[in-house]
Amino acid sequence: MASVGELLAALKREANQTPPEGSRVLSICGLTCGTLVPHAYEVLRSPTFYDVFEQTDKGLELSYGGNQGAHDLADLAEQLHEGRLISQWRNELLDVVPLDFSHTVTKAERGVFRFLGLSTTCVHALATDDSGRFWIARRSETKQVDPGFWDTLSGGLMSAGETLKDTLARETFEEAGLMPDQYSQIAPPITFLVTRPVRDGWMRERTVAFPVKLKSDAIPTNRDGEVAHFEAVKKSEVLHRIEQKRFTLGAALAFLYAFQAETSV
Structure with a gap:
């Protein structure tokens, strides 16, 4: 079996890519917020969207943040959805943030984030039981x-207005049926960035994984239909399934970064 370092090095090459040649910047209120791959850029610079964006030397600019920006992005999302230019419509708002995730510039429909190359935050629970199984x-x-891949106990995108702990609590309840008093954080969160091309455009995602321990009587039970079943397995089995590429990329990285942190203490 490959070592943690070898597995991590291989996955980091997949997770840390540079935008394709010809990609352009999406700015909002003068702040760089997104990466437009060539196809997205050509769509958005067409006459259809002249009233939404201004051309700049680096790409396109949306002049308004706040409520006006949210209104413009909502209209844009509907047009892209109607034109079948985005593959998902989630009816869920996410915060639009600059590259450093420092503050909220405006909000937008989740389904448009990859097309615009906007940054998202995904929160995971890396959960163990009393025996140290995951x-x-x-x-x-x-x-x-x-579909059908293995994942952490729970994980999902941070919705508009949420804190990291809010997302952890919501996702762990929805996906595993557990309340915050049924687990406790046992180590600092692991944070890393994933940048890579995806179906709709460009993914730039900050992952924050919280190592937690479940109470002895806490048994995960899915509530939202997004999980087929749960297993509690040893670290060696997690690594085996990662090597077999049976985990999602984000979950595999979260586990490997956590295992790497254990060995560096």
Whole structure:
């Protein structure tokens, strides 16, 4: 079996890519917020969207943030959805942030984030039991992304207005049926960035993984239909399934960075 370092090095090459040649910058209120791959850039610079964006020397600019920016992006999302230019419509708002994730510039429909190359934040629970086994979840076959792959106990994108802990609590309840008093954080969160091309355009995602320990009587039970079943497995089995590419990229990286942190203490 490959070592943690070898597995991590291989996955980092997949997770840390540079935008394709010809990509342009999406700015909002003078702040760089997104990466437009060539196809997205050509769509958005067409006459259809002249009233939304201004051309700049680096790409395109949306002049308004706040409520006006949210209104403009909502209209844009509907047009892209109607034109079948985005593959998902989630009816869920996410915060639009600059590259350093420092503050919220405006909000937008989740389905438009990859097309515009906007940054997202995904929060995971890396959960262990009393025996040190790791709770993992097999994604439902009906999931649009990575159906049937193994994942962390819970994980999902941070919705508009949420804190990291809010997202951890919501996702862990929805996906594993557990309340915050049924687990406790046992180490600092692991944070890393993933940048890579995806179906709709460009993914730039900050992942924050919280190592937690479940109470002895806490048994995960899915509530939202997104998990087929749960297993509690040893670290060696997690590594085996990562090597077999049976985990999602984000979950595999979260586990490997956590294992690397253990050995560096």
